[in-house]
Amino acid sequence: GQSLEQPSEVTAVEGAIVQINCTYQTSGFYGLSWYQQHDGGAPTFLSYNALDGLEETGRFSSFLSRSDSYGYLLLQELQMKDSASYFCAVREESNAGNMLTFGGGTRLMVKP
């Protein structure tokens, strides 16, 4: 099976940088995804890492270390609209396509 650990809450100020960590235990690992979810909304895809290293998409970056079973999401130049929950998810290979197991989520609060 799979299990993922991420902090339940993080608070930061507008304009700052914040890092949300995710550690995982899995029997079969193919990659780590990150999703964003605003209150009352649907989860939306942010990034995917299959190989070690950093992937950058605008203000957001995601990092993976397969040997450490660890990844993080880095948000730069924080804006108020970044206040949301962020979920890491492990991808496992199956007949179900891109099968994901999600962590419990990190609630990010951005303050002025």
Added chain:
Amino acid sequence: DAGITQSPRHKVTETGTPVTLRCHQTENHRYMYWYRQDPGHGLRLIHYSYGVKDTDKGEVSDGYSVSRSKTEDFLLTLESATSSQTSVYFCAISGGTDANQPQHFGDGTRLSIL
């Protein structure tokens, strides 16, 4: 935005009644998923489908059944609803096994069972 429609968006019902939630997609994607989301638990997979009439159980399938008679529709049924099934239910779709094709989620159904 991916063409995914969940219905109903909100439902209140009583314990012991049957409930069916519908997920409709216009993307012709092969894979469809049903999740439930509860505080502190993130998203947990209930059932998934990898083609018409091809479905399988997820992590929390007890008390739920699904059907997929055509590509665009994936139905989730609670045969006899219980209060523990009060939750927000999300449907997701995915185009394939390619990692560059992430899951896309519908807007969710908020289900309350009294």
